[in-house]
Amino acid sequence: MMENTFGLIVQRERNKQGLSLAKLSSLLNNEIDPSYINRLEKEQKNPSFKVVCLLTSALKLDIREVFRAFGFENLITNYDEEAVFSIDEFIRLHKLKNPLDNRIINNEEQETLIKIIHTVFELSQAELDLGQLSPLLKEIQKLREIHLRESTECIEVPFMNTTFTVDIKAVSAQNRSFDREKAIVAIQDIVSKKGTKLLDIKDGSITVDLNGESWLAQIQGERVTFITRKKEIIDL
Structure with missing residues (x-):
């Protein structure tokens, strides 16, 4: 459990992002003193809800890990286990990165990707011949054109x-x-x-x-x- 405490999470992410205590404090408009953050990381302070929210936002902490650090994992476990999305919903409701350049894909790319996935599933259910690949190749080409446009614009x-x-x-x-x-x-x-x-x-x-x-x-x-x-x- 020790490795999951909030102070150690803050320390780990602060170091990973190369932020000094003073720099992190400045990102928070000095609402949290550097010495307080230092004591928090050493588990000498019990943070208030506001402090947790400020640090979670500034360091972009994984909210699930933060909940787990305070023993409230049950508040998110049920959601993770029960949530079911269609492919369309999953792509439209989440920020997805292009695996080649880590850029978040835009709405047009999302819709094209949905069409590609639907086409792949449809083709997988049928006797395949080369002529049926034409719609899929067109969507892939469209995705490429969007990517090229994104890279220049x-x-x-x-x-x-x-x-x-x-x-x-x-x-x-x-x-x-x-x-x-x-x-x-x-x-x-x-x-x-x-x-x-x-x-x-x-x-x-x-x-x-x-x-x-x-x-x-x-x-x-x-x-x-x-x-x-x-x-x-x-x-x-």
């Missing part, structure tokens, strides 16, 4: 232990003199300065300054999509 920017996917399709479409390399540098700068606030927003709209232009962007989790250019610059 999206920029991945790491921040702490998160990677933001920034969709710049609208920027390139509305700006004929668009310079992708300059945009990458500018977006990396935005994320480095505003990443914590982007994480706080989770879902919603923001206005950011990109290379002297004001843009409306939509945030959905770790995905930021530039929507349209605005006249007025309103900083985050």
Whole structure:
């Protein structure tokens, strides 16, 4: 049981992410003092519910492990055992990573993947001939085209232990003199300065300054999509 205590989980994840006690405290807007975190990791403190929530969020701890650390595993075990999803529900309700680049697949990729899986199951129930593979190959080609488009129209920017996917399709479409390399540098700068606030927003709209232009962007989790250019610059 000792290895599952909350303090040791915090210490393990903090070290894994390369965060000092002071840095972790700063990520929490100094709501938790570094010395308190140190005592917590040494099991010299019993954290309040608020402290547990703050640290779980900041370090992105596995909530199941946190529950287990406090002896409440039964609150999640029944859910794990009884939850049943269709393939469609599982793909649509969960954030799935592309196994090749760890990028979270978008809605269009999700729907294409669902079609591919359905086709595979349908083909497995029938006498197979090469002509029946045509619909499957078309969906696979569509998935490839989406992936190629994503790789050129999206920029991945790491921040702490998160990677933001920034969709710049609208920027390139509305700006004929668009310079992708300059945009990458500018977006990396935005994320480095505003990443914590982007994480706080989770879902919603923001206005950011990109290379002297004001843009409306939509945030959905770790995905930021530039929507349209605005006249007025309103900083985050």
